[in-house]
Amino acid sequence: MSILxxxxxxxxxxxxxxxxxxxxxxxxxxxxxxxxxxxxLPERVRNxxxxxxxxxxxxxxxxxxxxxxxITIETAKAVDGDSPGVTxxxxxxxxxxxxFDIDIAKCCYCGLCTFPCPTECIKMTDVFEFAEQERxxxxxxxxTLTPEEVQEKVAMEKxxxxxxxxxxxxxxxxxxxxxxxxxxxxxxxxxxxxxSAGQKLHVPPGTDPEKAAxxxxxxxxxxxxxxxxxxESAASKPAAAVVAEAAPEAAAAPVQxxxxxxSAEDDPGKExxxxxxxEKIAALKRERGEx
Numbered sequence: 001m002s003i004l005x006x007x008x009x010x011x012x013x014x015x016x017x018x019x020x021x022x023x024x025x026x027x028x029x030x031x032x033x034x035x036x037x038x039x040x041l042p043e044r045v046r047n048x049x050x051x052x053x054x055x056x057x058x059x060x061x062x063x064x065x066x067x068x069x070x071i072t073i074e075t076a077k078a079v080d081g082d083s084p085g086v087t088x089x090x091x092x093x094x095x096x097x098x099x100f101d102i103d104i105a106k107c108c109y110c111g112l113c114t115f116p117c118p119t120e121c122i123k124m125t126d127v128f129e130f131a132e133q134e135r136x137x138x139x140x141x142x143x144t145l146t147p148e149e150v151q152e153k154v155a156m157e158k159x160x161x162x163x164x165x166x167x168x169x170x171x172x173x174x175x176x177x178x179x180x181x182x183x184x185x186x187x188x189x190x191x192x193x194x195x196s197a198g199q200k201l202h203v204p205p206g207t208d209p210e211k212a213a214x215x216x217x218x219x220x221x222x223x224x225x226x227x228x229x230x231x232e233s234a235a236s237k238p239a240a241a242v243v244a245e246a247a248p249e250a251a252a253a254p255v256q257x258x259x260x261x262x263s264a265e266d267d268p269g270k271e272x273x274x275x276x277x278x279e280k281i282a283a284l285k286r287e288r289g290e291x
Contacts, residue, residue: 055121058095070106074099
């Protein structure tokens with residue numbers, strides 16, 4: 001009986017399956033002959049992104065909203081007399097968009113980048129046929145500027161920032177910008193470097209004159225601060241401590257005293273102080289020889 005029941009179960013389940021599939025033998029095929037026949041896509045379908053650069057203001061909202069970081073935006077501030085124009089709704093642009101890349105290979109088609117855009121310049125389209133053989137071909141560059149124009153806008157931004165910084169420095173009481181340029185034209189920063197106490201600021205060749213003048217000013221301040229610290233430390237030390245520090249170098253005292261004596265013409269009191277220090281050093285040597 002078990003064999004007969006197994007046979008019946010096999011026949012019955014086969015008939016159940018055929019009951020569903022056999023009627024399709026007499027029906028017309030429903031397969032679409034793509035790409036010759038295309039179906040109408042839904043109205044709000046999400047496929048490849050599109051950016052209208054005429055309305056883009058470079059706010060970077062879409063890039064920050066992207067969960068997979070597939071959008072890269074770089075901007076340059078517009079300077080006076082070089083305006084990027086206005087958007088379609090009349091909003092004035094303040095930034096040049098020097099880079100707007102979308103790596104569509106990373107895109108997950110979530111549409112989150114389209115919602116925060118204040119000018120609605122980025123949107124998702126119904127274009128889904130963009131297969132490529134190379135992955136790099138899926139990085140779309142949407143900017144309308146040429147590489148030469150991009151370099152020009154970046155250079156103008158840097159020049160404008162330098163001018164603003166110079167005005168702020170002059171307003172705070174620093175050296176005025178017109179007077180700083182001639183000082184930087186000559187190798188003045190390199191001459192000011194030896195005045196510091198072992199700290200030198202390197203000025204690369206071709207440095208902007210205003211920046212070189214600021215480096216020279218900073219070098220002078222460092223030298224003044226170092227001299228002040230040395231004077232304060234010498235005044236705060238007891239005489240015995242200073243003599244003890246100078247005693248091990250007594251043999252080199254004549255060599256060290258020569259530059260000091262040479263500079264005594266600038267300060268008449270230096271010669272008397274040098275003579276006093278020599279006497280103290282000699283007394284200390286005598287005491288050590290007696291002991």
